[in-house]
Amino acid sequence: MTEQEKLIExxxxxxxxxxxxxxxxxxxxxxxPPGAGRNDLLMHIHGALERQILVELKEARRFKGDxxxxxxxxxxxxxxxxxxxxxxxxxxxxxxxxxSVQALLGDLHEMFRKNADRLGEQEARRKYRxxxxxxxxxxxxxxxxxxxxxxxxxxxxxSKLGL
Amino acid sequence: MTTTLKxxxxxxxxxxxxxxxxxxxxxxxxxxxxxxxKEVPMATIYATLETLEKKGFVKSxxxxxxxxxxxxxxxxxxxxxxxxxxxxxxxxxxxxxxAGTKLAGATA
Numbered sequence: 014m015t016e017q018e019k020l021i022e023x024x025x026x027x028x029x030x031x032x033x034x035x036x037x038x039x040x041x042x043x044x045x046p047p048g049a050g051r052n053d054l055l056m057h058i059h060g061a062l063e064r065q066i067l068v069e070l071k072e073a074r075r076f077k078g079d080x081x082x083x084x085x086x087x088x089x090x091x092x093x094x095x096x097x098x099x100x101x102x103x104x105x106x107x108x109x110x111x112x113s114v115q116a117l118l119g120d121l122h123e124m125f126r127k128n129a130d131r132l133g134e135q136e137a138r139r140k141y142r143x144x145x146x147x148x149x150x151x152x153x154x155x156x157x158x159x160x161x162x163x164x165x166x167x168x169x170x171x172s173k174l175g176l
Numbered sequence: 177m178t179t180t181l182k183x184x185x186x187x188x189x190x191x192x193x194x195x196x197x198x199x200x201x202x203x204x205x206x207x208x209x210x211x212x213x214k215e216v217p218m219a220t221i222y223a224t225l226e227t228l229e230k231k232g233f234v235k236s237x238x239x240x241x242x243x244x245x246x247x248x249x250x251x252x253x254x255x256x257x258x259x260x261x262x263x264x265x266x267x268x269x270x271x272x273x274x275a276g277t278k279l280a281g282a283t284a
Contacts, residue, residue: 096246109219110226117222119241119248120201124218126244148219155223 021062034058036065068131097125098138101145108152110159121145181266185233187212188224189263192234192253200239200250225253233259 024040025033032043043061045054102118109117121144128137157163181189191207192199201218208216228234239250255263 105219109222113222113226113251115248116201116238116251117218119245119250120205120218122246122248123202123244124205144218147215147217151217151219151223155226 021058032058034061036062039065041065095126095129095134097122097141098145101142104145105148105152108149108156110155181262182224184216184220184224185228186263186266187216188221189228189233189255189259192255193263196254197252199253204253228259231259231262232256233262 022035023032024035027033027042030045030047032045034041034043041061043057045057049057102121105118105121106114121141124144125137125141128140132140187208188204191204191211194211195203195207201221204221205216205218208214208221225234225236229236234253234255236251236253239252241247241249
């Protein structure tokens with residue numbers, strides 16, 4: 014069996030007893046109480062695998078609104094209407110450089126959709142606004158540099174000081 | 177060869193190397209979040225990428241637009257030969273500076 018074909022791999026047994034396990038391409042830490050028997054150990058790993066499968070299915074939007082499994086539920090009704098906060102998007106559109114603004118907005122949109130699937134729409138909106146707020150200082154700084162604000166400022170002080 | 181890469185530039189370049197050939201904004205962001213255990217604002221990543229591109233250390237190419245990105249295209253990044261040499265020189269300089277020092281809690 015090659016490395017890629019392994020479904021589950023124990024990567025590390027940590028000093029506190031936790032297991033670092035890889036399921037496919039995802040890594041998870043599994044809490045195993047010290048002194049756990051063989052069956053308990055297997056149950057913990059099994060439980061973590063089950064949770065991982067549920068997360069994957071949720072990310073793939075395979076559940077209906079009532080929480081029931083539905084293989085045909087992908088790209089359900091929500092996906093068409095779900096959009097990030099418009100004002101935050103406009104702020105980014107205004108401040109980001111022209112050559113990368115579409116890629117940046119696309120990345121934020123993609124993250125918003127992922128968060129909405131994983132954490133719910135409200136939390137995704139909050140995270141989007143936080144992301145935009147954290148981006149304000151670097152964006153504003155680069156915007157001021159781009160429009161030559163600092164050159165104007167230096168020229169102004171030079172003229173005032175007669176340099 | 178210049179060794180004057182800022183720390184942000186180093187970590188973004190390392191993240192690109194780890195994610196190649198799928199290095200774009202989200203994958204770089206997630207890699208940094210996973211490896212550094214902190215969230216780096218997306219705008220900081222893009223500002224750094226822009227600087228690196230101007231220096232000729234990375235190059236970008238546009239991907240296809242998808243619905244899950246609101247119809248916007250991805251921008252993929254890869255490190256140029258010049259960028260790899262600069263990163264190598266910069267990290268080697270750090271290694272030389274670190275060699276022989278004793279730092280509490282360090283594993284390497």
